[in-house]
Amino acid sequence: xxxxxxxxxxxxxxxxxxxxxxxxxxxxxTHGVFRxxxxxxxxxxxxxxxxxxxxxxxxxxIAEDVSYLGSIPYTDRLDYLCSLTNNWAYCLAVEKLxxxxxxxxxxxxxxxxxxxxxxxxxxxxxxFFVQDLGAMGTPLMYAFREREKILDLFEGLTGARMxxxxxxxxGVRCDLPSxxxxxxxxxxxxxxxxxxxxxxxxTQNEIxxxxxxxxxxxxxxxxxxxGITGPCLRACGVGHDLxxxxxxxxxxxxDFRVPIGAHGDCYDRFMIRLLEMRESLKILDQAIAALPxxxxxxxxxxxxxxxxxxxxxxxxxxxxxxxxxxxxISEGGPSPYRxxxxxxxxxxxxxxxxxxxxxxVADAIAILGSIDIVLGEVDR
Amino acid sequence: xxxxxxxxxxKETARNVIGSFRDKERLPTVMYPEEKVKTKExxxxxxxxxxxxxxxxxxxxxxxxxxxxxxxxxxxxxxxxERDENNKAVKHPRVFDIDFSVxxxxxxxxxxxxxxxxxxxNIYELAGDDRFTGLLVDKHxxxxxxxxxxxxxxxxxxxxxxxxxxxxxKAEEAAKAKAAAxxxxxxxxxxxxx
Amino acid sequence: xxxxxQLRDRLIxxxxxxxxxxxxxxxxxxxxxxxxxxAHAAQIATYLRDAxxxxxxxxxxxxxxxxxxxxxxxxxxxxxxVDGEEKEVAKEVTRTxxxxxEAVYHLYSMAKRHGPVILRLRTENRTDRVTLPSLTPVxxxxxxxxxxxxDLFGIVFExxxxxxxxxxxDDFEGHPMRKDYVEPDDYEWEPTPHDxxxxxxxxxxTGEEAAPAAS
Numbered sequence: 001x002x003x004x005x006x007x008x009x010x011x012x013x014x015x016x017x018x019x020x021x022x023x024x025x026x027x028x029x030t031h032g033v034f035r036x037x038x039x040x041x042x043x044x045x046x047x048x049x050x051x052x053x054x055x056x057x058x059x060x061x062i063a064e065d066v067s068y069l070g071s072i073p074y075t076d077r078l079d080y081l082c083s084l085t086n087n088w089a090y091c092l093a094v095e096k097l098x099x100x101x102x103x104x105x106x107x108x109x110x111x112x113x114x115x116x117x118x119x120x121x122x123x124x125x126x127x128f129f130v131q132d133l134g135a136m137g138t139p140l141m142y143a144f145r146e147r148e149k150i151l152d153l154f155e156g157l158t159g160a161r162m163x164x165x166x167x168x169x170x171g172v173r174c175d176l177p178s179x180x181x182x183x184x185x186x187x188x189x190x191x192x193x194x195x196x197x198x199x200x201x202x203t204q205n206e207i208x209x210x211x212x213x214x215x216x217x218x219x220x221x222x223x224x225x226x227g228i229t230g231p232c233l234r235a236c237g238v239g240h241d242l243x244x245x246x247x248x249x250x251x252x253x254x255d256f257r258v259p260i261g262a263h264g265d266c267y268d269r270f271m272i273r274l275l276e277m278r279e280s281l282k283i284l285d286q287a288i289a290a291l292p293x294x295x296x297x298x299x300x301x302x303x304x305x306x307x308x309x310x311x312x313x314x315x316x317x318x319x320x321x322x323x324x325x326x327x328x329i330s331e332g333g334p335s336p337y338r339x340x341x342x343x344x345x346x347x348x349x350x351x352x353x354x355x356x357x358x359x360x361v362a363d364a365i366a367i368l369g370s371i372d373i374v375l376g377e378v379d380r
Numbered sequence: 381x382x383x384x385x386x387x388x389x390x391k392e393t394a395r396n397v398i399g400s401f402r403d404k405e406r407l408p409t410v411m412y413p414e415e416k417v418k419t420k421e422x423x424x425x426x427x428x429x430x431x432x433x434x435x436x437x438x439x440x441x442x443x444x445x446x447x448x449x450x451x452x453x454x455x456x457x458x459x460x461x462e463r464d465e466n467n468k469a470v471k472h473p474r475v476f477d478i479d480f481s482v483x484x485x486x487x488x489x490x491x492x493x494x495x496x497x498x499x500x501x502n503i504y505e506l507a508g509d510d511r512f513t514g515l516l517v518d519k520h521x522x523x524x525x526x527x528x529x530x531x532x533x534x535x536x537x538x539x540x541x542x543x544x545x546x547x548x549x550k551a552e553e554a555a556k557a558k559a560a561a562x563x564x565x566x567x568x569x570x571x572x573x574x
Numbered sequence: 575x576x577x578x579x580q581l582r583d584r585l586i587x588x589x590x591x592x593x594x595x596x597x598x599x600x601x602x603x604x605x606x607x608x609x610x611x612x613a614h615a616a617q618i619a620t621y622l623r624d625a626x627x628x629x630x631x632x633x634x635x636x637x638x639x640x641x642x643x644x645x646x647x648x649x650x651x652x653x654x655x656v657d658g659e660e661k662e663v664a665k666e667v668t669r670t671x672x673x674x675x676e677a678v679y680h681l682y683s684m685a686k687r688h689g690p691v692i693l694r695l696r697t698e699n700r701t702d703r704v705t706l707p708s709l710t711p712v713x714x715x716x717x718x719x720x721x722x723x724x725d726l727f728g729i730v731f732e733x734x735x736x737x738x739x740x741x742x743x744d745d746f747e748g749h750p751m752r753k754d755y756v757e758p759d760d761y762e763w764e765p766t767p768h769d770x771x772x773x774x775x776x777x778x779x780t781g782e783e784a785a786p787a788a789s
Contacts, residue, residue: 053741061751070453073486099602138393145408152420159424159500165486173491177422177535201392204385224631224684227715240684304451304492311601314635314680314690327637327680330601342635342680347715379741458771482768516770 018046021361025054029132029365032375036352036364043360048353055379063339068094068169068306071339076163078341079377081124082117084154085319087167092248093315093326098308100170100301105294107250109172111287112184113157113164114317115280116150119191121320122273122280123147125372129270130202132369133211139201146194149187156180170301181288188284195277203271212266216355216367219264226350230322231276232371235261235268242318249317253290254283266370273372307334321345321372341380345373421533424487424500426480429522436523441497443471448489448498456482457489476519481511496540502532578606581691588621589614597694607678607692612706615695616733619712622681622691630681630691633713637680638723640752642700643673673700675729679709679716697729700752708734726751 024035033054039047059078063071075090076083088110095102102110127143151161157180158164158173166173202208218228223236233240241258243251259275261268308330316325322344329338348371356364400406410417433439444461460475490500501524508514530537576584582594585608592614597607610618622630646669651662675697682689697704708731710716718740720731725739728749739746748755 053739053743056741058750066453067451069488070451073453073484073488076486096603097601142396145406148408155423156420157422159422159487160485163485165488197392201389205389206382206385209385222714225714226717227633227713238684245687304447309600311599311603312605313599313601313603314605314692315603316634323634325635325680327635327678329639338637338639340635340637346718350714350717456768456771458775477771479768479771 016042023361023364024051030368031128031373032378034368034373034375034378036368038356038361038364040361045356045359045361045364048356048364050349050352052349052375052378055375057380059380060339060341064335064337067304067334068308068336069303071336072167073163073165075341076165077376078343078380079319079321079324079345079374080162081374082121082320083162083164084113084117084158084166085317085324087164088114089315089317089319089324090326091167091169092317093313093328094169094306094308096313096315097311097328097330098169098301098306100298102171102249102298103295104250104292106171106296108287108291109176109296110167110249111251111254112284112291113154113166115284115287116153116184118280118320119277120147120150121372122277123150125273125369126198126202126270129266129366129369130208132365133208139198142194142198142201146191149190153180153184153187156183168297168301168303169306170298171296175296181291184284185288188281188288191281192278195274199274203274209267211362211366212270212370214263215266215359215363216370217263217265218351218355222351222354223264227347228322228351230318230320230344230348230372231269231272232322232348234259235272236264237262242316242323246316254286256280256283266366269370269372305334307332316342319344321374321377322348324377341377343377343380345371345375345377349373349378419502421535423502424490425485425504426483426501426506426517427478427487427489427498427522428501428524429476429519430497430499430526430529431523432526434525436520436525437472439525440472440519440523441495442473442476443495443497444469444473444476445494447492447494451488451492453486453488454482454484456480473519476522478517478522480506480515480517496544499529499533499536499540578608578691582608585618585621589617592618594618605690605692607694609694609696612695612697615693616707616709616712619679619693619709623712627686629683629685630689631713632682632684633679633709633715634682634690635678635680636709636716636719636723637678638727638729638751639676639678640700640727641673641676642753644671645669646671674698675700675704675727677706677720677723677729681713700728704728705730705732707732708737710734725749728752 019040021038021040022035023038024030025033027034030036033052035051035054037049037051038045057077059074062074066074072087072090075086078086094100123143123146127140131137131140154164155161156177158166218232218236220236220238223233224238228236229240229242237260239258239260242248243256244258256279259272259279261272308328310330310332312327312329314325314327316323323342324344325342327338327340327342328336331337352368352371355367359367396406430441431437431439432441444459446459446461449455449457449459456479458475458477458479459473462470462472462474464470485500487500489498506515526537526541529540578596578598582596585592585594593609593611595609597609599606622628647666648669649664649666651664653660653662677695679693679695680689681691681693695706697706706729708716708720710720710731711733717735720729720734721737721740723729724731724734724737725742726749731737738744742750
């Protein structure tokens with residue numbers, strides 16, 4: 001809500017109408033097949049209803065038929081920009097269900113690829129956000145140029161650039177090829193220069209500041225109550241990062257800070273991701289330096305034919321978009337009885353209407369861009 | 381002054397434009413298809429069947445155990461086992477079809493195969509104009525030699541070969557030890573007393 | 575944070591008419607849940623959110639689970655008159671355990687950094703009595719997730735501000751995530767080579783006559 005703007009009954013002699021506009025699903029700025037039914041009073045938004053389900057592929061039902069191992073490639077396709085963190089969340093949930101333990105080297109490898117994935121996601125978002133504001137592709141192409149370097153790293157390690165299918169229950173699928181860690185060091189060393197260039201390109205740009213500061217303000221109380229997680233929550237001033245709160249995996253060993261915003265507007269959400277990238281680079285430096293030798297899989301874990309005993313588990317990680325959780329109910333069979341993905345993008349969309357009311361259509365695009373949704377995750 | 385932020389940004393853009401003529405790193409594209417980006421060794425696309433030797437069908441490592449068919453998540457592999465004249469099962473696939481339009485290139489079939497018979501290829505220029513015959517691939521098109529496997533993935537192929545050689549050596553030694561034990565049992569006990 | 579049993583005792587002390595049971599979870603992670611009766615669920619949820627030491631201000635995940643009717647075969651002994659004598663006869667009877675739909679809520683506390691507390695609400699059956707109270711007035715994050723459960727399972731949440739289908743289109747009939755859901759035959763069907771596969775796979779002994787002779 002923009003303070004000072006009230007939407008009141010039209011009583012003027014012009015007898016204006018409420019205009020209903022459907023934005024999407026084919027729309028270059030809606031980050032996928034996403035539709036917003038917007039009611040406009042002149043230029044101000046009076047009501048906004050998000051409509052999705054266009055990319056629904058019944059992932060949860062498929063998982064009840066394939067084995068636990070066979071679900072891992074499907075998790076790649078949830079948030080398709082960050083496939084490795086999706087794999088990690090699912091493997092964490094299965095490890096909670098079965099009790100498999102992950103050896104040291106595999107934990108460090110998981111942290112390294114997880115933080116590289118965070119870099120990929122935030123780079124993408126920064127490019128897409130300014131693209132949505134009308135920057136006509138140039139910052140997006142610079143962001144993609146850096147992202148290509150990290151995708152090449154994923155290709156060298158896992159075999160695929162985006163659909164990595166790399167984590168397994170109790171470890172990772174294969175060990176690092178020779179020379180890979182040196183390439184990671186090179187990419188990590190070159191990244192701060194790109195971030196500096198991007199900052200000088202954009203963060204003092206008057207157009208960006210005018211269009212994103214004060215736009216889409218989200219209050220702390222509403223954010224917590226609506227279950228917002230990830231950078232959107234931290235931009236409102238809540239210091240909730242699962243890497244610090246749950247301290248899952250080995251994150252308690254690394255020294256990094258969690259950036260917190262002050263205003264909760266689009267500019268804060270954008271800047272927080274930039275700062276988080278710098279913290280991720282710090283974690284990467286520490287993880288690469290401390291990477292031990294050793295096995296990469298739990299010796300008592302198996303990938304094929306996993307049949308956890310009856311029980312249930314909820315495992316969650318700090319994915320780049322927020323809290324990604326997997327809830328599994330097992331009845332002792334080869335496939336889960338109930339498999340549920342808690343998608344951060346879907347929950348973050350709960351407050352889209354609250355943030356857009358009273359703004360213009362252009363603001364709605366900027367706000368949607370700053371929430372950072374991926375429809376693969378929203379619809380599953 | 382209003383506009384300094386935009387001017388600073390334009391300076392960065394100019395640096396990238398001029399720089400792309402001089403610095404390889406600022407020019408991330410290649411003139412495909414004349415130039416191609418060299419893919420990494422691990423790059424995986426579609427599966428293929430490995431055969432040893434020169435004859436594709438005789439040297440096929442696949443014994444038709446059907447584990448890959450069971451584990452494939454989208455169920456795109458279809459196998460029928462070979463049977464001889466007496467309808468006894470033979471360790472060879474009569475039919476091994478993969479539907480490339482369904483395959484999601486996850487690599488699980490290669491990961492679970494106990495005989496190193498199916499591996500991931502790195503071909504991606506498969507565009508054709510017939511969806512129904514072009515993308516439904518049978519075992520003759522899938523079979524590629526171990527020599528080809530060494531060419532595309534040398535490290536992996538070396539590791540597989542050394543492991544298979546080690547397994548063969550262990551099997552031979554076990555067979556020899558068993559034969560020696562059987563011979564010792566069958567032969568009359570040597571008597572020291574005359 | 576208190577264990578599930580302590581929490582149950584505390585809730586029963588605070589709401590004497592409510593029925594709260596603990597469902598133990600045998601998995602290594604030991605996340606036990608509380609089964610609440612639907613009539614008092616909203617009060618208990620508000621209590622969990624507002625109690626200063628609990629402060630469960632964040633509902634992380636809302637899941638729907640379908641438990642179909644189960645046939646249970648049991649051996650029971652009953653007294654029967656056989657040939658004029660009263661004897662104890664062992665008989666095997668089959669009884670139907672009624673099924674239900676379930677909504678599972680995972681609650682965490684951002685203020686106190688503890689959790690999870692797992693609440694389970696069960697409907698009476700799967701056919702006509704499928705209403706549950708909505709916890710959206712307590713935690714706004716349940717809004718879309720309860721809509722999804724209504725869409726895919728069919729639980730009607732009373733008190734939800736805007737209960738319509740979320741992922742499927744508005745005129746869709748049926749609840750796809752139920753265990754007994756059958757896909758309609760007349761979907762937008764397009765022939766693919768995979769269909770030939772599936773037809774071949776269904777017919778027994780297929781392909782052996784048509785396949786080329788072993789080379």
